[in-house]
Amino acid sequence: MKLYGITGWKDQGKTTLVSALVQHFTAAGLTVSTIKHAHHAFDVDQPGRDSHRHREAGAAEVILASRKRFALMHEIRDEAEWELPELIGKLSPVDLVLIEGYKNAPHPKIEVYREDRGRQPIALTNPSIRAVAGAAPGHDLRQPVFPLDDIAAIAAFIRDDAQ
Template sequence: MRIYGVTGWKNTGKTGLMERLVTEITRRGLTVSTVKHAHHATDVDHPGRDSYRHRQAGAQEVIVASPVRWAVMHELRGAPEPSLQDLLAHLAPVDLVLIEGYKTAAHPKVECHRAEAGRDLLAPTNPTIRAVASDSQHQGLSVPVLDLNDTSAIADFILREVGL
């Protein structure tokens, strides 16, 4: 399975780029899955729902299934967060897995950068970043700088990088 990341600081356009890349790459006939890392506790379930009640009662895993989708929720209950590799092992085979976040993981990435976010680039000190997608010009980088709004060009770059 081929993987490629989209990373950057908060409010730099990562989620918007991920959404546009999934649309663009699937439009080209390839299958795509995504992994999103969050630094805070997230919950896809809500109090009062049956599945929430199952988890609150102590279930390690809860599967919710319907005619249009299914989901597995796995409670860590104090265990360490699984590695990205462990999480990837749970995905069904696809052409490409796009990963949002995981700044320091070993897979190749495009860094999102918006000047208004006021944060320094990660690329100069992170060798896993293969390009910067930005809304401004950057000089002196050892990686290509792509227009953050040119989704097709970013998709082309990623697909070339992974050999698709």
């Protein structure tokens, strides 16, 4: 499986870019999975539902399954957060895994950057960022810069650069 990341500061458009890239790559016949890092507590389950009750009762893992999909919920509780390689190991084999977030992980990535958000590009100091999607005028970037809406060019860059 090839891995490629999409990263950037909060509210830059990472999820929008990842969604567009998934559509682009799947339309081209590739199988794609995604991993998204969340910095906050989240729950894909609903209080009061049977699966939520199983977890609350102490189940280490719960699979919620239907005819259309299944979700595996693994309770970390007091363990350390899983590292990216452990999470990747949980995925079924695909052509490409797009990873949203994980700024400091060593895999290659594109930074989504918008000048008007008031932060410096991460690409200035992070060697794992291979390109920037967005606008970075006035910043002396060593990486190529793509227009954020040029999905075909960004996808071609990822295909050539993915490990």
